[in-house]
Amino acid sequence: MLYAIHFHDNIDADPGIRPFFMQQHLAFLSENKSFVRAAGPLKEDDGSVKSGLWLVDAETLDQAWALVKADPFWPTGLRDKVEIKHWAQVFAGGHALV
Numbered sequence: 001m002l003y004a005i006h007f008h009d010n011i012d013a014d015p016g017i018r019p020f021f022m023q024q025h026l027a028f029l030s031e032n033k034s035f036v037r038a039a040g041p042l043k044e045d046d047g048s049v050k051s052g053l054w055l056v057d058a059e060t061l062d063q064a065w066a067l068v069k070a071d072p073f074w075p076t077g078l079r080d081k082v083e084i085k086h087w088a089q090v091f092a093g094g095h096a097l098v
Contacts (some may be wrong), residue, residue, distance in 0.1 A: 002037075003064045004087040005054040010080035017078045018049070024072035035067055055087065 029036050035056050041049040058064040064084050073079060090098045 001058060001060070002087045002089055003054075003056045003058055003061070004085050005056055005064065005068060006042075006083040006085075007052040007054075007079050008081040008083075009050045009052075010077055011050075013076070013078045013080075017073070017076045021072050021076060021078075028071055032067060032070075035063075061086075 029039050035058055037055040037057055039054040040052060042051045042053055043049055056064050056067060058067065061084060068074060068082055068084070090096065
């Protein structure tokens with residue numbers, strides 16, 4: 001099952017958290033590449049990063065949450081809110097999938 005995971009940053013978090021933990025975060029994503037299809041920041045008009053998005057292939061919502069909580073960013077206080085929604089892909093590579 002595909003899930004879109006939208007992360008919202010904690011505006012009160014230390015701005016040094018993201019750069020300090022970025023290599024661990026990227027290594028984590030690489031280690032979980034069988035689940036994480038894509039990941040990246042969502043940039044504001046001014047180029048700042050206040051949120052991010054993952055597309056995850058997991059069997060259950062609980063498995064998707066477990067992945068979120070295993071990310072090195074999770075215990076740092078960087079994340080303020082996380083939304084996980086089942087995503088039904090209907091178009092890719094120029095073709096309808098339904």
